[in-house]
Amino acid sequence: MQREFTCIVCPNGCRITADYEKKEDGSLIIRSVEGQTCRRGEEYVRQELTDPRRTIASSAAVKGGEMPLCSVRLTAPVPKKEIFRVMEAIREITMEAPVEEGTVILSNVLGYDADLIATRTVHKA
Amino acid sequence: MKYADVVIVGGGPAGLAAAVRLYDMGIRDILILEREHSLGGILRQCIHDGFGLTRFGVSLSGPEYASRFIGEVEKRQIPYITDTTVIEITRDKLVTAAGEAGLLQVQAKAVILTMGCRERTRGALAIPGTRPAGVMTAGVAQAYINLQNRMIGKEVVILGSGDIGMIMARRLTLEGAHVIAVFEVMPVASGLPRNIEQCLNDYGIPLYLSHTVTDIKGTDRLESVTISQVDDHMQPIPGTEKEYACDTLILSVGLIPENELTLGAGASLDDHTKGALVDEFYQSDIPGIFAAGNVLHVHDLVDFVSMEAEALAEGAAAYVREGSLPECLVSVTAGDNVGHALPQKVSGERDFLLSLRPRRPMQDVRLKVSQGENIILERKMKKVLPAEMIQLKIRKEKLSREGSITVSISQ
Numbered sequence: 154m155q156r157e158f159t160c161i162v163c164p165n166g167c168r169i170t171a172d173y174e175k176k177e178d179g180s181l182i183i184r185s186v187e188g189q190t191c192r193r194g195e196e197y198v199r200q201e202l203t204d205p206r207r208t209i210a211s212s213a214a215v216k217g218g219e220m221p222l223c224s225v226r227l228t229a230p231v232p233k234k235e236i237f238r239v240m241e242a243i244r245e246i247t248m249e250a251p252v253e254e255g256t257v258i259l260s261n262v263l264g265y266d267a268d269l270i271a272t273r274t275v276h277k278a
Numbered sequence: 279m280k281y282a283d284v285v286i287v288g289g290g291p292a293g294l295a296a297a298v299r300l301y302d303m304g305i306r307d308i309l310i311l312e313r314e315h316s317l318g319g320i321l322r323q324c325i326h327d328g329f330g331l332t333r334f335g336v337s338l339s340g341p342e343y344a345s346r347f348i349g350e351v352e353k354r355q356i357p358y359i360t361d362t363t364v365i366e367i368t369r370d371k372l373v374t375a376a377g378e379a380g381l382l383q384v385q386a387k388a389v390i391l392t393m394g395c396r397e398r399t400r401g402a403l404a405i406p407g408t409r410p411a412g413v414m415t416a417g418v419a420q421a422y423i424n425l426q427n428r429m430i431g432k433e434v435v436i437l438g439s440g441d442i443g444m445i446m447a448r449r450l451t452l453e454g455a456h457v458i459a460v461f462e463v464m465p466v467a468s469g470l471p472r473n474i475e476q477c478l479n480d481y482g483i484p485l486y487l488s489h490t491v492t493d494i495k496g497t498d499r500l501e502s503v504t505i506s507q508v509d510d511h512m513q514p515i516p517g518t519e520k521e522y523a524c525d526t527l528i529l530s531v532g533l534i535p536e537n538e539l540t541l542g543a544g545a546s547l548d549d550h551t552k553g554a555l556v557d558e559f560y561q562s563d564i565p566g567i568f569a570a571g572n573v574l575h576v577h578d579l580v581d582f583v584s585m586e587a588e589a590l591a592e593g594a595a596a597y598v599r600e601g602s603l604p605e606c607l608v609s610v611t612a613g614d615n616v617g618h619a620l621p622q623k624v625s626g627e628r629d630f631l632l633s634l635r636p637r638r639p640m641q642d643v644r645l646k647v648s649q650g651e652n653i654i655l656e657r658k659m660k661k662v663l664p665a666e667m668i669q670l671k672i673r674k675e676k677l678s679r680e681g682s683i684t685v686s687i688s689q
């Protein structure tokens with residue numbers, strides 16, 4: 154099978170074409186990967202074909218702060234199909250100000266090897 | 279009245295990077311003036327990740343990228359004043375600002391313009407129809423959601439395929455809104471392919487090219503928009519109208535450098551970039567007034583903004599020390615298929631960084647920089663896109679002080 158990808162690893166956004174075959178036992182044979190301009194492109198395609206993953210950035214509620222929320226992000230990508238479950242988990246959070254940039258708010262989100270961290274400092278009001 | 283060697287107008291990534299580099303080169307009498315309550319510029323509201331890949335080798339969110347530079351400014355105790363808007367800059371570099379403490383006047387030896395850009399609005403587009411609530415630019419939507427925690431609507435249509443609009447399409451979807459589609463009047467998307475992939479395709483949001491909004495309905499709140507297909511001259515095709523019920527219309531139709539102050543100082547602007555005409559030192563045609571970042575030309579990547587501001591700082595430092603910079607008489611012009619090229623003037627005696635944007639998407643092209651008969655640089659490129667700025671280092675060995683330089687792209 155042939156499939157086209159737009160690599161999202163960096164702003165170059167290479168158009169990559171992969172020729173592959175999915176065996177009945179679920180295993181994958183990639184015959185060729187073309188169009189990428191660096192090694193990360195090939196890794197991206199392999200990942201997309203087996204287990205597509207994304208990082209998520211959002212914000213979580215803060216009480217008593219100079220602003221009502223604090224921006225957050227995952228430190229590593231999680232399976233794409235879990236994005237909305239992660240959003241649910243973020244929505245349940247309420248922090249108390251002050252919040253320091255870099256603070257781990259949730260570790261191993263949904264059991265994955267990714268933490269949710271604060272991406273800014275929110276001082277007390 | 280106060281005095282300073284350098285006044286920096288705008289404390290976004292460009293202003294901050296310029297300040298830090300100036301300081302490190304020994305120019306310490308600096309003052310940063312910022313309109314908002316905190317430093318950081320537009321990055322404060324860009325909470326998505328993808329910043330800093332070039333500079334730091336990691337994917338940071340906007341606030342984190344800004345915070346690294348704010349940290350460097352704080353560490354050096356470079357003075358800055360926030361909640362203060364510069365309202366006038368004269369040719370003689372007298373800077374007037376309005377802030378909480380009233381008017382502030384600073385006589386500077388050099389002024390650095392880093393005011394960023396603003397978004398094109400509905401007025402600039404002349405969309406017909408009523409004027410209900412629920413129509414706003416992507417950046418305003420971003421500020422509401424990411425800074426003020428206010429959700430803006432449930433059924434959303436996005437006009438324009440700029441990166442900010444696509445990023446907001448994803449953000450709104452994650453926050454539970456339904457984004458009906460993104461409509462783009464041009465036959466090509468204006469944002470980066472990776473954003474089409476990760477912000478639209480990932481969430482099944484369709485992108486319609488060669489479509490635009492031809493009517494807006496609603497009395498208090500937006501009720502619907504009418505979308506039409508457009509022809510090759512971007513004119514709506516009668517009979518293709520389709521009405522979409524929605525409560526929010528987001529405009530992501532481009533950014534314009536914010537240059538009222540630049541014009542007020544008497545500096546000339548480039549018709550294409552809408553920013554100042556600059557030489558290889560990023561100096562405008564008024565000696566001692568410099569510009570970098572989005573106020574000079576719209577950037578897609580903040581990493582390049584920081585780099586540009588640092589290069590500017592070297593020129594500004596030399597200006598403060600010497601009182602003038604070498605003359606730049608060789609002009610750089612955009613040739614075939616090139617939208618703009620920057621700087622517009624060079625000396626022909628120093629290396630410089632050439633920034634350009636192609637006019638249209640092209641594949642398997644040859645990019646050529648020449649001066650008269652002399653070819654300075656030639657490069658084959660697999661693809662070029664207007665959404666992606668191209669930067670090339672030009673070496674002085676290949677340059678002469680006579681004859682203008684032309685940049686062109688051919689198939």
Ligand SMILES: Cc1cc2nc3c(=O)[nH]c(=O)nc-3n(C[C@H](O)[C@H](O)[C@H](O)COP(=O)(O)OP(=O)(O)OC[C@H]3O[C@@H](n4cnc5c(N)ncnc54)[C@H](O)[C@@H]3O)c2cc1C
Binds near residue numbers: 292313363539572581
């Ligand atoms: C919404 C949005 C999303 C983006 N997403 C990305 C992305 O995903 N990845 C990426 O790499 N880049 C992204 N960019 C681009 C990047 O953020 C910009 O290129 C960068 O912020 C430009 O920096 P700047 O310092 O030139 O301008 P700005 O960040 O706009 O800073 C200008 C500063 O000047 C101040 N100012 C303006 N006028 C005055 C005045 N008269 N007096 C005093 N102060 C004044 C403003 O308040 C502001 O703080 C995005 C840009 C926008 C607008």
